[in-house]
Amino acid sequence: MKLKWLFALMLMVVLIIVLAACSDDEKDSGSNVGKDGEIAGDLEIQYFVGGYGDSWWKEVIADFKKAYPDVNVIEHAGPNINEEMRSRWVSNDPPDVVYIDGAGSSETQMVEDGQLMKLTEWLSGIELEGGDKLQDSFIVKPATYDGEIYSLPLVFDTWGTWYDKALFNEKGYTVPNNFDEFMESMKEIKQGEGIDPFVTSGQHPYYFLRGMLYPAFAAAGGEELLADVITGKEGAWSSEPVLEIMKRVEQMVEEGMFDSGLGALNHTQSQMNFLLHENAFIPVGFWLPNEMKNDIPDGFEFGFIPSPMNAADETYAIVPDLRPLAIAEEAENPDAAKAFVEFVFTREYASSFSEHTGAIMNLNGVDLSQNENVPDYLMEANAMINNPEVVQIYEKPHPMSADLETPVGNALISLMLGNMTAEEFVAEAEKAAADYRAGLE
Incomplete structure (x- = not known):
């Protein structure tokens, strides 16, 4: 009996030691509370x-x-x-x-x-x-x-359209304020430089969607139209304002403004082509100069404008x-x-x-003006964006769901490559929106 009692006592001691060790291990590896109750x-x-x-x-x-x-x-x-x-x-x-x-x-x-x-x-x-x-x-x-x-x-x-200020100043090319001026500027450049003026990433069609089309939708129909296309509201993508804007894209295709090889370009390749003056305009966000800082040619000077897809009687539009x-x-x-x-x-x-x-x-x-380490292009863009006489800011309700953005982007690439008309695009986008709504039910 004494041996049994002694064995039981030893077993209890061992269990207590093991449990204490496990407790310490938990504190060391996974506990969210430190020694003094602090976050850990x-x-x-x-x-x-x-x-x-x-x-x-x-x-x-x-x-x-x-x-x-x-x-x-x-x-x-x-x-x-x-x-x-x-x-x-x-x-x-x-x-x-x-x-x-x-x-x-x-x-x-x-x-x-x-x-x-x-x-x-x-x-x-x-x-x-x-x-x-x-x-x-x-x-x-x-x-x-x-x-x-x-x-x-x-x-x-914010997405916007970038250009080389040094080149434009040297050659006297127009910095456009609206789509009509955009087309005229691209014609000047196409003739003067012998290049396809506009480039974007064909592998990532949302660059064009967010960078060029969102501002155009907002300028034409305000935040209501912008929200309707983003949320896939019935009839939004096939509406008259959207079709008119997609006709502008079709015009760019027909007049040879898109880089003919854009379908194979990822975003860094398109940005490199832009820096090498193989193209003159590109839609990108503020990250462009920083992302490409090791590849910027001597004398290149970044210029930024809100994307000029707006009609002549509309002001620049920015969609954060x-x-x-x-x-x-x-x-x-x-x-x-x-x-x-x-x-x-x-x-x-x-x-x-x-x-x-x-x-x-x-x-x-x-106050970025007090920070000498902030780049000039950001100061200039910040001042422009905050001038309501030049730029109107439109907010979207939330980002577009990938379930809608992916099929719309696929159709957009077909349009930019000349394989689809504007009317065919809006029909495809409307169908994608219907499928997206059905998926939420």
């Missing part, structure tokens, strides 16, 4: 590295680690990160924080699939360093889905293109995720963002 544990962050580079991210994450020493930040980053992480999202094992940008990502798709955390109530309590509310300090407000917010817009970018931060619905460390997102949104980091990337963070009250 692993924090996984996914961010796309493209034209903006990653130097700003490295700075912010390093500062966050200093502020939250009990948090172990695990970075998932790179130009192909959206594809590399796809299986994690599909299997409901996502990273905690995601920066939604680049090919293969779609904010709207992620909301529709229930992958993002609802942030509406949490956002209302966040204050900036000056005491003002974050939700009142965005240049452009967050996208909403049935009145709810699932992401916070980090980057204020936001790049948001979001928290996964299935985040394993939501407290650390919220701490990081809140940490990022400061005016100090907004100024730093413009230095690192040549683009603008989506916070108001940031």
